[in-house]
Amino acid sequence: MHRRAGSNPRSAIRLSAIPLAAILAAGLLAVAPAVADTTPPPVPAPSILSPTVQQEPRPTPEGVRSAIGRLVKRDLSRASVIVLDPASSSVLFDQRGSKPRIPASTAKVATAAAALEVLGAGTTIPTIAYRDGDTVYLVGGGDPTLVRGKKRDTIDNGRASLTALAKAVAEDYGTQRAITVVYDASAFTGPALGPGWKSSFPSAGVAAPVSALVVDGGRVRPGASSRVTDPARQAAKEFSALLKSQGLKVKKTRKGALADSATEVARVESPPVVEIVEGFLTDSDNNYAEALAHLVGGKLLGDPSFAGGAQATVQVLAEAGLPIAGLTLVDGSGLSRRNLIPPALLAELLSDVVVGQDADLTPIGSSLAIAGFTGTLESRFGTTATADGRGFVHAKTGTLTGVTSLAGTVLDAEGRTLVFAMIDDKVKSIGKARATMDTIAATLATCGCD
DSSP, rough: OOOOOTOGGGGSSSSSSSSHHHHHTTTTOOOOOOOOOOOOOOOOOOOSSOOOOOSSSOOOOHHHHHHHHHHHHHHHTTSSSEEEETTTTTOOOOSTTOOOOGGGGGHHHHHHHHHHHHHHHTOOOOOEEETTEEEEEEEEEEETOOOOTTOSSSSTTEEBHHHHHHHHHHHOOOTTTTEEEEEEEEOOSSSSSTOOOOOTHHHSSSSSOSSSSSSSGGBSTTTTTBBBBBBHHHHHHHHHHHHHTOOOOEEEEEEEEOOOEEEEEEEEEEEHHHHHHHHHSSSOHHHHHHHHHHHOOOOHHOOOSSHHHHHHHHHHHTTOOOTTTTTTOOOSSSTTTTTBBOOOHHHHHHHHHHHHHOOOOOOHHHHHHHHHHHHHTTOOOOSSSTTGGGTEEEEEEEETEEEEEEEEEEEEETSSEEEEEESSSSSHHHHHHHHHHHHHHHHHHHHHOO
């Protein structure tokens, strides 16, 4: 976007220039949350931020340092902070940006890149029912979005329905048939909890044990946050109950392997991978991220496990030419404190997204939470110090005990998209560090920084 003399650069971002569907998808027409400052941005922000071709004025390291240097020194002196200008490939601010840090959920940006590159944006994930005589096999393919569903629904809000699968099986068998249900979740291997995860994560609702067969996110009951210890077994029991409701007699439900002699009866498919990526970037869904990471490991390395997914993600980033020195990954969600990512890597990856370095990664830009409007940023950027960032900061958040992080894009006052990544993994006050990061991002939104 070019700056015109005597004009507000942001006034050129007109509502009519943005497709209504994109605005609705971004949540920009939603009612703002009840926060300290509910004043909307002066004009609608775009749902995807792209670099401008303008050459002058350019943001400078001196300008950015003048804008945010005091904030960083005051509250994030031990943290890593980096700001890049993708349009000119220049580093505008760098405080220990190459130091490996515990990323928390900003690690999901790397997982998203690997999933889009290896699996493909349009790929769907099947859950399949097979038949072999009086035995029905329920085989999970790794779909983390599968729901029980409503009666007669093929899909439920775009997600595959276990009810629809049961109905198709019952129609194939007819009623009053006595059958055995065998469930197979062998599409994923290895432990169900990630390296360094607390055993309390499922009961606390942080994440379900990772399984290739899971329904309703493995929740103990619809709407609950707590998760079951064996999602595959729960899904199979739900499936058996649905078969019974369709008139079949289920003699037994057990774990087992799909027989070679079995033939497919029916399948249901997940939403496309790109929509699952959007779910775990916008709302930071841990199980969505882990399922796709396992699938990436399976497809790229033949290892559909935590280790395989992590190794495959590192390989994808390295092949993209990104700086992986110091990178250590052990899961796809960022829940483990054993993950280490230099913020510079996240910033370089997001810069590639902004400039369109790899078209496969483009969906990452539109899937980041929007400050003050969507996902994990919906209730943030509501103070006087941060309100200018509302709508103009798009980012992935991260939080663990003693860790807070923020990595994303921001449209500055000159209409230029900047990229930032901030990680503090020795935090004494999560609230204070988070507020400072938000203030820094919002300050960049108001700064020409030239």
